[in-house]
Amino acid sequence: xxxxxxxxxxxxxxxxxxxxxxxxxxxxxxxxxxxxxxxxxxxxxxxxxxxxxxxxxxxxxxxxxxxxxxxxxxxxxxxxxxxxxxxxxxxxxxxxxxxxxxxxxxxxxxxxxxxxxxxxxxxxxxxxxxxxxxxxxxxxxxxxxxxxxxxxxxxxxxxxxxxxxxxxxxxxxxxxxxxxxxxxxxxxxxxxxxxxxxxx
Amino acid sequence: xxxxxxxxxxxxxxxxxxxxxxxxxxxxxxxxxxxxxxxxxxxxxxxxxxxxxxxxxxxxxxxxxxxxxxxxxxxxxxxxxxxxxxxxxxxxxxxxxxxxxxxxxxxxxxxxxxxxxxxxxxxxxxxxxxxxxxxxxxxxxxxxxxxxxxxxxxxxxxxxxxxxxxxxxxxxxxxxxxxxxxxxxxxxxxxxxxxxxxxx
DNA sequence: GGAATAACCATACGGCGGTATGGCTACGAG
DNA sequence: CTCGTAGCCATACCGCCGTATGGTTATTCC
Numbered sequence: 173x174x175x176x177x178x179x180x181x182x183x184x185x186x187x188x189x190x191x192x193x194x195x196x197x198x199x200x201x202x203x204x205x206x207x208x209x210x211x212x213x214x215x216x217x218x219x220x221x222x223x224x225x226x227x228x229x230x231x232x233x234x235x236x237x238x239x240x241x242x243x244x245x246x247x248x249x250x251x252x253x254x255x256x257x258x259x260x261x262x263x264x265x266x267x268x269x270x271x272x273x274x275x276x277x278x279x280x281x282x283x284x285x286x287x288x289x290x291x292x293x294x295x296x297x298x299x300x301x302x303x304x305x306x307x308x309x310x311x312x313x314x315x316x317x318x319x320x321x322x323x324x325x326x327x328x329x330x331x332x333x334x335x336x337x338x339x340x341x342x343x344x345x346x347x348x349x350x351x352x353x354x355x356x357x358x359x360x361x362x363x364x365x366x367x368x369x370x371x372x
Numbered sequence: 373x374x375x376x377x378x379x380x381x382x383x384x385x386x387x388x389x390x391x392x393x394x395x396x397x398x399x400x401x402x403x404x405x406x407x408x409x410x411x412x413x414x415x416x417x418x419x420x421x422x423x424x425x426x427x428x429x430x431x432x433x434x435x436x437x438x439x440x441x442x443x444x445x446x447x448x449x450x451x452x453x454x455x456x457x458x459x460x461x462x463x464x465x466x467x468x469x470x471x472x473x474x475x476x477x478x479x480x481x482x483x484x485x486x487x488x489x490x491x492x493x494x495x496x497x498x499x500x501x502x503x504x505x506x507x508x509x510x511x512x513x514x515x516x517x518x519x520x521x522x523x524x525x526x527x528x529x530x531x532x533x534x535x536x537x538x539x540x541x542x543x544x545x546x547x548x549x550x551x552x553x554x555x556x557x558x559x560x561x562x563x564x565x566x567x568x569x570x571x572x
Numbered sequence: 573g574g575a576a577t578a579a580c581c582a583t584a585c586g587g588c589g590g591t592a593t594g595g596c597t598a599c600g601a602g
Numbered sequence: 603c604t605c606g607t608a609g610c611c612a613t614a615c616c617g618c619c620g621t622a623t624g625g626t627t628a629t630t631c632c
Binding site: 268316325328334351355 | 384385386387468471472474475477478479484487488491516518519522523525526527528529530531533534536537538543544546551554555559562
């Protein structure tokens with residue numbers, strides 16, 4: 173059902189996610205949807221939680237793979253952040269859903285809590301990466317991890333918005349996607365100027 | 373009327389901006405609203421345009437003042453970008469309205485056009501500032517103005533979101549607002565490392 | 573086996589939102 | 603003067619949406 177919600181929002185916006193539409197899309201009756209969710213709010217909140225959870229999980233898998241391969245933290249973070257950009261149809265849909273819920277979060281406290289928790293999760297992971305970078309030598313000791321993490325998440329968020337809005341607008345010769353990646357890579361390089369001692 | 377729409381959205385979200393509510397808030401009858409706007413879409417689009425226009429105008433005024441005072445471009449841009457952050461109640465309301473419409477822009481092409489034009493305006497102004505900075509010596513000649521402008525707008529956007537979401541979350545000892553300003557100032561300082569020749 | 577609980581459905585209901593309709597005043601142009 | 607147009611209003615209409623209701627079929631547990 174949550175997937176039906178996802179599909180509907182990704183395709184026609186939040187307003188298209190009506191009870192009847194969700195039931196139809198999922199192949200169930202309206203009554204069944206009601207059987208599992210007391211109210212529409214509950215359904216939407218559940219769907220939101222599921223979607224963000226699956227996003228976070230996907231990123232976690234990717235970063236875990238990077239760690240296992242012994243990549244520099246800088247590269248792992250870049251891959252993880254790039255995953256958050258709407259670079260293909262699936263992620264464009266995801267971005268649309270995510271933004272729809274973030275807008276909704278401005279009116280619905282429960283949704284705001286999910287949004288906040290998700291954001292905290294991401295910045296937390298990044299800050300952890302920076303701290304780890306200090307220990308292994310990729311990051312200068314004096315670097316403020318929390319501040320850097322906030323900057324990176326904000327930057328990624330903003331780039332994602334722009335990429336969604338104008339996927340084909342090129343910047344300085346580069347495609348939009350390339351420009352976004354270049355900007356992220358540049359900032360990460362600035363934040364992680366060193367090499368990890370373990371592979372020196 | 374557009375102001376009524378603004379107030380309603382800022383206070384209770386986009387869904388609260390119904391024809392009846394707008395009429396009531398503006399002190400008119402529903403019929404009058406219909407008299408001026410053929411449809412609700414038209415009303416909302418008009419309100420969106422007005423709101424973004426007034427925002428851009430406000431920023432233009434501020435930057436013009438900075439120019440008149442002979443401030444370095446770096447400082448002018450910082451002031452301008454800070455104006456885009458939801459740092460007080462009024463701007464929090466504005467941000468809410470703006471985000472509501474941006475979400476709507478994902479479904480309504482006309483709204484998307486407004487959003488795109490606004491974004492283009494802002495990045496354009498910043499890119500212009502960077503170019504000017506090259507001429508006056510604040511910016512290194514090799515700097516890519518377009519890329520820097522995209523980065524700054526994306527960063528500001530993301531910081532605005534975060535600031536709205538968690539206005540009281542402090543970062544590394546700083547308040548959220550201070551952290552956002554510090555991040556912006558830092559990036560601007562990196563992009564505009566030099567001093568303007570005219571005041572050397 | 574049978575009762576209780578869960579899965580599942582069709583449909584009715586009440587409300588509300590956007591739009592349509594018809595009418596009333598005022599006023600400036602011809 | 604009067605006619606047309608703009609400003610303005612109350613209300614009716616219709617459709618849609620969330621939810622409530624009452625029921626039927628499975629499943630599970632004593």
